[in-house]
Amino acid sequence: MHETSVSENHDKQEGKPQTCYPLDAFPSRTTFDETSDFPALSIPAKKTAETRRLLSSVLFYRPKMKTVLEDPEDSSRRILLLQKNSDTDVFEHELVQSFLADANNDARQISHTVRITYDDLDADELLRKILPSDTKEIPSAFETVGSLIHINLRDELLPYKYWIGKVLLDKHQPRIKTVVNKVGTIETEYRTFGMEVIAGSSAKGWSEVTVKEENCTFRLDFQTVYWNSRLGGEHRRLVNVIRKEARDSQRETTTVLDLMAGVGPFAVPLTAHMHQGSKSKASSHVNIRVFANDLNPESFWYLQINATDNKCANLVCFNKDARLLVQEIQNQIEQVDHVIMNLPASAPEFLDAFRGWKLSKCPVVHVHCFCPKSSESDDHQEAITRCEEALGCTLQEADIHIVRDVSPTKNMLCVSFHLPEAVRAVPPLDLPAEVTESANKKARVE
Known part of the structure; x- marks a missing residue:
């Protein structure tokens, strides 16, 4: 240009250069001013609406700029700007030729000078x-x-x-x-x-902003918590996957463990009042309970705010180490149906927390991770291997969804699988003393 x-x-x-x-x-701003001659038609003012409809496909368009202008030489007429294309002459277009040929249209072929400014x-x-x-x-x-x-x-x-x-x-x-x-x-x-x-x-x-997603409102401080608007589609997809499974299962309550919940892009829409369905419509009602956790105190703070703002039912928030929560939750509830692990850089490695799983049911686990694009040729085996090494056992099968293209060499994936029964026999993880001590200290403070 x-x-x-x-x-x-x-x-x-x-x-x-500076x-x-x-x-x-x-x-x-005047530095950006320029003028340009556009092909145009001079038409009677009373025919403006009809002409715009007939010639809509060849009219000039630029946001915030007018297509129809007053004729400075005749107040009873209007100037209609046409598309300007260096390769073709718009006056040779059959629509324009037909319009000009009809004497009833009283149209004249002209050129009009347009001033384009910074604002345009x-x-x-x-x-x-x-x-x-x-x-x-x-x-x-x-x-x-x-x-x-x-x-x-x-x-x-x-x-x-x-x-x-x-x-x-x-x-x-x-x-x-x-x-x-x-x-x-x-x-x-x-x-x-x-x-x-x-x-x-x-x-x-x-840096304190409000974001709307999935009919929910999220408050957050962009400097102190993680939020990526490009993941909106993945938030929607996984929420719908869990909601559909919960509906199809017809279980009374579906329990979700969201280990790296952030400010709640999964946990909040899963439990928000507007998404729980009406109890008067048994076929559509879904009762979902979420235990949502994030290690970041700021994320935990906004997670609680967002739970309140969106009138979330059955949402319990934690601020602790994810591995510790996996161990503790098994002593507090009877069943977990889904686990969300949205920490792409290292979520697979956190799967070691499920070694020695004690609850009667093995949940469906959804793990987000980064993976080289080169691994597409072997069905993303690198991501599967990371999960298996952390679990200490083999996955029978896994569903892999490509979330987004992160870079020319890297994809973000979501690996979903049933926690293998074999993980029960794997010796449980011994957490470092500083993790449990930190949790105990926080509990005393609270």
């Missing part, structure tokens, strides 16, 4: 104008989390981070209030990552 970008002109003026372009150096350009078009012409990937794709936009800029784009942030904020207000750039990788125990505000509000509480 451009021959020389705004940033390249700026570099030439300064003599060398470490980071400050926001006050962002080009004036979308984020992708603006970014192409301000970034170097050799930029390999325009950062117009991003994740939205409530009122936040979260992007992950490549190193070569970091000098333009404030400019990029401004464009994204300008083009998505008022819904978006803050734009953040990811700093570092997800390496913390709680799956959080560093981030910096590159546009918008950075006042106290800026």
